Amino acid sequence: MSNVFPRHTKGKLPVAQKGNGIYIMDTDGKAYLDGSGGAAVSCLGHSDPDVIHAIKTQLDSLDFAHTGFLTSAPAEALASKLISNAPEGIDRAYLVSGGSEAVESALKLARQYMIEIGQPERTRFISRRQSYHGNTLGALGTGGNLWRREPFDPVMVSASHINACFEYRGRASTERAYDYGQRVANELEEELLRVGEDTVIGFLAEPVVGATAGAVPAVDGYFKRIREICDQYGILLILDEVMCGMGRTGTFFACEQDSVRPDIVTIAKGLGAGYQPIGAMLCSADIYTAIENGSGFFQHGHTYLGHPVACAAAHAVVTKLTDGGMTARAAQIGEYFGKALRETFAQHPHVGDIRGRGMFRALEFVADRETKAPFDPSKKMAAHLKAKAMENGLICYPMSGTIDGQNGDHVLLAPPFICTEGQIDELVGKLQKSVEAVI
Numbered sequence: 001m002s003n004v005f006p007r008h009t010k011g012k013l014p015v016a017q018k019g020n021g022i023y024i025m026d027t028d029g030k031a032y033l034d035g036s037g038g039a040a041v042s043c044l045g046h047s048d049p050d051v052i053h054a055i056k057t058q059l060d061s062l063d064f065a066h067t068g069f070l071t072s073a074p075a076e077a078l079a080s081k082l083i084s085n086a087p088e089g090i091d092r093a094y095l096v097s098g099g100s101e102a103v104e105s106a107l108k109l110a111r112q113y114m115i116e117i118g119q120p121e122r123t124r125f126i127s128r129r130q131s132y133h134g135n136t137l138g139a140l141g142t143g144g145n146l147w148r149r150e151p152f153d154p155v156m157v158s159a160s161h162i163n164a165c166f167e168y169r170g171r172a173s174t175e176r177a178y179d180y181g182q183r184v185a186n187e188l189e190e191e192l193l194r195v196g197e198d199t200v201i202g203f204l205a206e207p208v209v210g211a212t213a214g215a216v217p218a219v220d221g222y223f224k225r226i227r228e229i230c231d232q233y234g235i236l237l238i239l240d241e242v243m244c245g246m247g248r249t250g251t252f253f254a255c256e257q258d259s260v261r262p263d264i265v266t267i268a269k270g271l272g273a274g275y276q277p278i279g280a281m282l283c284s285a286d287i288y289t290a291i292e293n294g295s296g297f298f299q300h301g302h303t304y305l306g307h308p309v310a311c312a313a314a315h316a317v318v319t320k321l322t323d324g325g326m327t328a329r330a331a332q333i334g335e336y337f338g339k340a341l342r343e344t345f346a347q348h349p350h351v352g353d354i355r356g357r358g359m360f361r362a363l364e365f366v367a368d369r370e371t372k373a374p375f376d377p378s379k380k381m382a383a384h385l386k387a388k389a390m391e392n393g394l395i396c397y398p399m400s401g402t403i404d405g406q407n408g409d410h411v412l413l414a415p416p417f418i419c420t421e422g423q424i425d426e427l428v429g430k431l432q433k434s435v436e437a438v439i
Contacts, residue, residue: 014390019046022416022423024395032390033415035427036397040210040243040360040414043270043330044320051275051316058312067305074311081318082280085252088261091285094298095278095306099242099268100134102279103204106264107138108300110202110236113287116294119198122235125159126191127204130166130405132212133240142204145212146405160195162187164209165218168353168364169372169403181222188229202236202263203229207254210243213402214362214410215355217249223260236263236287242279243360246270247321248414250331250358257357263287273317276310330417333424334358337415340428350375350439359417363435364402364410374408377401381409384438392437394430411435 006013014026022045023031034042044051058074065072079093094109096102107125114122127133129144140149141156144164149156163170163184171180192200203226209216230237239262244254248270251257255265264287268279291298304310321327338354338361345351345363352366367375375381382398389396402408415427 021045021047022419030393032393032395033423033427033430034395035389035413035415035431036395037270037414037416038274038395039269039397040248040412041269041272042274043247043359043417044273044317044326045416045418046274048273048275048320050320051273051313054312054316055275055309058309062308065308066303068301072306072308072311074308074315075306078311078315078318081315081322082267082282085318085322086282087253087255087265089284089286090262090265090282092283092288094281094283095311096268096280096302097277097304097307097310098279099266100136100139101302102242102266102268102281103134103139103142103240104136105281105300106204106238106266106283107142109281109283109287109291109298110238110264112295112299113236113290114201116290119234121198122201124195124200125202125204126188126195126200127159127161128164128206128209129161130164130213130402131161131204131206131209131240133204133206134242143212145401147401148405159204160191162191164205164213164216165222166209166213166216167219168216168355171219177219178221181219182225185222185225185229188226189233192229192233192235197233200233200235202238204238204240206240206244207258207260208244208249208357208360210360211397211399211412214364214399214412215357215360216362217355217357218258223255223258227260230263238262238264238266240266242266242268243414246318247327247330247417248358248360249356250327250334252322252327254357270321271317272310272314275317276307276313277304278307278310278314326417330359333417333419333421334360336421337361337413337419337424340424341413344428344432345435348435350435356413359415359419361413362410363413364408365435365439374403377406381438382411385409385411385434388437389431389434392430392434394427394434396431396434 131144137156272278382400397412
């Protein structure tokens with residue numbers, strides 16, 4: 001009998017015993033190809049010797065130091081490494097233990113910044129429908145996934161939401177991609193004017209939408225227009241790269257491909273590559289200076305901020321992603337991955353869209369390709385696909401509610417960057433077998 005409180009109380013999970021490269025083995029000896037990196041976490045695969053060495057070495061010298069009293073060499077080194085590779089204007093790193101903490105920290109910093117610069121009337125956030133920003137009440141409140149939000153709506157502060165830049169679902173057949181992007185970006189200005197432009201703190205968005213909609217990138221020009229609107233009305237642009245950042249899309253920060261400059265950016269998942277729980281909230285020099293020259297104190301904190309062992313692990317990961325060329329590899333093998341998915345599924349009668357960047361890809365399933373009509377939610381396609389894939393030795397990330405939180409199904413794929421072409425073929429083959437069995 002287990003005393004673990006699981007995510008789902010009905011059903012029994014295999015017990016993971018060993019990880020090696022892109023595979024995880026359970027206690028029955030069955031191997032699973034980790035086709036989603038857990039939840040887009042394991043960018044370097046399992047049992048990486050360099051990261052393991054960094055963890056062991058750090059434990060030999062220092063396990064923990066509370067940041068209310070001391071900083072540490074691993075925290076300082078990681079922050080410097082991140083900032084040296086960060087988007088223009090980003091100057092400081094606030095090191096936390098995961099993605100939800102990073103987003104919560106971003107929201108609170110953004111609010112405090114407005115107080116520090118004499119604009120306390122700014123109390124609102126705007127984000128996008130079908131977004132996901134974490135499971136703490138603040139992060140969940142800004143997220144746009146109705147199914148996740150609904151039980152907790154009465155007890156959380158909610159943002160207002162505009163449409164995401166979701167070309168497959170939103171662009172009219174007579175509309176150019178660029179024009180579509182400008183149209184949905186301009187919804188931000190419309191919402192600002194509706195709620196009161198002087199009441200809004202910032203706009204929060206994922207550069208490539210992750211779990212909720214399935215690897216959805218914006219069209220060219222969308223984020224440039226978003227940045228213009230933020231500047232015009234004096235609001236902050238907060239980019240959530242918890243899932244899509246850290247090389248996952250083929251650039252170290254996903255926003256690099258959209259040529260957009262955030263005021264705050266959040267990262268996690270691939271930052272620690274699964275070896276330690278860690279995340280970070282990065283902010284601009286302007287925001288940090290406002291705090292430094294104002295109250296001098298960020299009214300926020302967690303016990304495990306800047307944990308030395310987690311920072312040592314993340315520094316080793318980031319070094320491999322940057323100096324070690326693994327982000328470039330994600331771009332290279334990601335092209336092969338996208339091609340393999342298109343060759344296998346482009347003509348499938350129930351695959352409506354194949355999308356994503358780098359090693360961050362998704363298939364969206366439809367009952368009818370012509371009308372883009374989704375499968376009936378009662379069929380629980382995503383749940384069945386997850387079970388069948390596990391049976392076939394593949395870990396992937398199917399989700400339902402792709403369109404509006406209720407309708408639509410997709411599968412998100414985010415394998416380790418160390419995959420060979422042969423292993424990509426194995427992943428796609430197991431996915432094809434699983435999809436055919438379910439449909």
